[in-house]
Each structure stands twice: as structure tokens, then as C-alpha cells.
Amino acid sequence: MQLYLPIAEVAVNAYALIGIGGLVGFLSGLFGVGGGFLITPLLFMIGVPPGVAVATGANQVVASSISGVLAQLKRKAVDFRMGAVLLAGGLIGSAIGIWVFARLTAIGQVDLFVQLAYVLFLGVVGAMMMQESLRALWRARRAGAAQIRRAHVHTWVHGMPLKMKFRASGLYISVIPPLAIGAFVGFLSAVMGVGGGFIMVPAMIYLLGMPTKVVIGTSLFQIIFTTAFTTVMHAVSSQSVDIMLALLLILGGVVGAQFGARFGVRLKAEQLRILLAGMVLLVCFKVALDLVLTPAELYSIAPMALP
Amino acid sequence: MKRLILALLLLLPLPGAAEEIVAGLSQSSVSITADYAGSEILIYGAVKREAPIAPGRGLRVIITVEGPRLPIVVRRKERSWGIWMNDDRLRPGPVPSFYAVASSAPLDVALLPEEDLRHAITLPRILRGEDNTAQPFLDAVERIGRAEGRYFVQENSIALTEETLFRTDVGLPSDLTEGNYTVRLFLTREGRVIDEVKRTIWVRKAGLERFLYEAAHQWPLLYGLASLMLAGLAGWGAAALFARLRW
Secondary structure, three states, X not given: OEEEOOOOOOEEEHHHHHHHHHHHHHHHHHHOOOOHHHHHHHHHHOOOOHHHHHHHHHHXXXXXXXXXXXXXXXXXXOOHHHHHHHHHHHHHHHHHHHHHHHHHHHHOOHHHHHHHHHHXXXXXXXXXXXXXXXXXXXXXXXXXXXXXXXXXXXXXXXXXXXXXXXXXXXXXEEOHHHHHHHHHHHHHHHHHOOOOHHHHHHHHHHHOOOOHHHHHHHHHHHHHHHHHHHHHHHHHHHOXXXXXXXXXXXXXXXXXXXXXXXXXXXXXXXXXXXXXXXXHHHHHHHHHHHHHOOOOOOEEEEEOOOO | OHHHHHHHHHHOOOOOOOEEEEEEEXXXXXXEOOOOOOEEEEEEEEEEEOOOOOOOOOEEEEEXXXXXXXXXXXXXXXXXXXXXXXXXXXXXXXXXXXXXXXXXXXXXXXXXXXHHHHHOOOHHHHOOOOOOOOHHHHHHHHXXXXXXOOEEEEOOOOEEEOOOXXXXXXXXXXXXXXEEEEEEEEEEEOOEEEEEEEEEXXXXXXXXXXXXXXXXXXXXHHHHHHHHHHHHHHHHHHHHHXXXXXX
């Protein structure tokens, strides 16, 4: 069924949109990532203009994150206190990011910067996660049950002042690292147009030492607010949120997120991390390929905003 | 004898002999609604003349359909440090968002180059750069437009019956830009334009599409908050529904 989208100004297949929403929602519920880094390229592929894809993708992520958080809430797997601290940092970072984005747009190299950021961050995060979780899986298989289990590993992060108790995560750490991580992710999400879950999740696991089961819910909780902020910003500044497109993506997304959350319970933490790492590396590889390979069409056309 | 001469005189193609186009469109407005998936416009007409059909040959019809002109930026990628990045750019001024040419004969037969220059009919003529540096960019605009189905040329697609009646179909794509579409009909003889007629097709969003578009542009903050509310309700609704299903 073809459907004409009022803001994107293209006719697209409605079922394809529900399918994309469902796929991204599933991954969102499974890994606790918003899925912004997947939905935007997928929307490009079916012909939605980039600006509309980024803005509307953010709106869809709001819905699937809410659906995901509510599912995680049932399992008491959301650390609200940690989420609030991350969010505080996130808003500061996001404000800086929006300013940098405007500067880059003025220079005309925003596309390149976004692509390079994708390759760099997805590559580093994906490779680190893959290596760590493979090693964990290997060790678990070798040592069997004789392994010493620790709640988390103490690192330099735990020696900072301004300590705060995060009961749901079982942590007593300084608020500076979560604030900094939140700010960094907020900055990236404003510049790259993503929720930032794929950076937030590993940062929470490896830098803060939070247990994997709390990480997903908390990340989703924080993503709701970041993407909600982004959606409204885009709607006001460039009128590029397509509510019709969002509705279809959301329909697929909320259902997919529920399935993802259910499916995630059956997987081991290591397996979950390997899967996420694999997906992150795949997207990284694709973006890198686009940068290096000779494009079929060297020229590109962009609409110019009317003065 | 006098009558015969008179009759012969009438048959001769007179310079400036009145041959005019009378044209019609199957629809003069297109409403873009939610289920809009492209439409076919039937363009038809006749050649009106005072005198009987002149024996001279080479009567052709050319029809162009042009979408609203929009300002664009064209960028060219260059390889530096092993990476392809945007380098040069050109702002060619407003270019048609849609352009279709239909003709009753191959264009190089139906139209002389100097006539093309005067009336700007063919695609390369519409997208003509001021200098050699601009031309590759405008060629790219034509190439990309053709690849996306926004620009096309249908030679021999107009059926011209008895040098009098003609008709053709022009397909408008589904990703249509709002605005006025200009239809130009040219009557040529031996490649020279002898008559030109203009018609307009109004392309407008309608119904829900219109409402959402207006809302997004006139009350952007409200629209953004409404989008958020939709997202929130859907997210909560799905969670509640699945919790009730308890599977």
C-alpha cells in the first residue's frame, strides 16, 4: 500500500515502514539502544530525505524507548537516579553539540563529519565490546563454574569525589563520571542525530561498572528525554518531523520493542553484547565503505533553503 | 479557370498562414492525498486552421510539462586523504523540480536548434550553464533528475492524426512537489515554431496532508509536542497491551 507523506513529500510503501519500525524496535528492546544509527540509513534507502529521516527517526525512538522502559520497569531494571544524573550531563552536552552542528553546517562539511564520527565511534565501541565479550565467553567456557564472581571491577573511576549511592545499580561512586559520560553522549547525539545508546550502554558497563541488566532500562530511560528534546528542536527549527511517517514507524516499533525485551531475557549477557557489537561493527563497516569506495555519482543535489 | 487558380492559391502554404493549437488537459488540478501514488495527465488537442491542410510536410507537436522551480546546491565529491568528500559546489539558481518533454517526432527533426534557443524547450537547453565550469554540475542535475524519474523525454509519444488531432499521456511521479505545473504546447513546421499555447496544472496537497503540512509550518512547537504525545501514547499503549496479554 503506497502512502504519501506530507512532510517528506514522497510516496512510500506503508508496510515497509512498519517493517523498519518493527526491526529497529526489536533491537531497541533487546539491547537498550535507541536504534537511531539504524533507522536513519534505512529511511534514506527507501527515499526519505535525510533531514526528515533524522528528525522523524528521533520521534520514533521516543516511542520505542518508552515502550522498552515500561517493559524493563516490570523487571525493576531501571536506575532512575543514575538516569537523572546522565540526563543532566546529556542536556549540557546536547546544547554544545547543537552549537557545533550549526558551525559545521556553515562550513559545509557536516555530512563528512557525521560519517567520520560514525566510523570512529561505532568502530572503537564495537571492537572493544566484541573483544571483551568474546574473551568473557571464552573464559566462562574454560573455567566452568569455578570462576570468582565480582559485582564489578574497580577502576580509576571509583576514586573520585562527590560520591553518590545508586542502589538499583549497586554502586557507590562519584557523580562526575556519569555526568561526563552523559555530556559526551549528549554532544554526539546532537551532532550525529542519534540517541547515543550504542555509546551509553558500553560506557555504563565498562566505565561505571553497572550490571548489564540495569544498563538497558537506564539507557532507554535517558534516551527518551534526549530524543524528545531533539524531536521538538527539529520540529521548531526546520519543520522536518513527518508525523505520518512517525506514526507508521512507531506502530512497528512499539510492538517490536516488546518482542525484543522478551527475547532479551532468554539470552545471556555475553551473547547479547556479542550481538550488539556485531551489529555496531557492521554499520561502521558500511559507512566506512561509502567513504572509501569511488561513488557511482560524484555529484549530489541538496535543496537550498529559501532566504 | 479563375476558380482553379484560386483553389490552388489556397492550397499553397502561405507565410504566416494561421495554424493554431487548441488544447485541453484531462485534469487541470492534482490533489495530493494520503493515497496519492502518481497520476497520468492526458494532454490532447487539435490544429485549428482557416484553410485546408497545406501540402507542405513536417508538421509536428512538442509538449513540455514543467514543475515549480526550486533553488538547489550541487556538490561534487573529490578524493583527498583516501576519502571522498564534498569539495566544489554550484548554486545554479532555481531549476525545475520536474520536466517532461513529449513530441510527435524525434526532437532533432521536430525542432531547429535556434528555435530551441529561443523557446528553451529541450532539457540541455533548460539546464545550460553560463560557463564551462558550471556545465558539468548542470549535466549532473540532468543525469540525476533522469535517474530519479523527475526528468524525462518521450520522443514519438504524441499521436498526431491527419495532421490535426493529437494526444499524449504524461505521467506525474508520486514524489511530487507542490506548486503550479506549466504545460507548453508547440506546433512546429519544418522545425520552426509556428504556434505556442500554455496551460497550467495546479498541484496541491489536500485533506489530511494539507492539514498536517500547514500545522507543521504554522504551529511548529505544538506540532512537535503533538508528535511527542503520539509517541508517548503509542509506547505506553503497546507496553500496557503486552502486559495484559501476559505471554
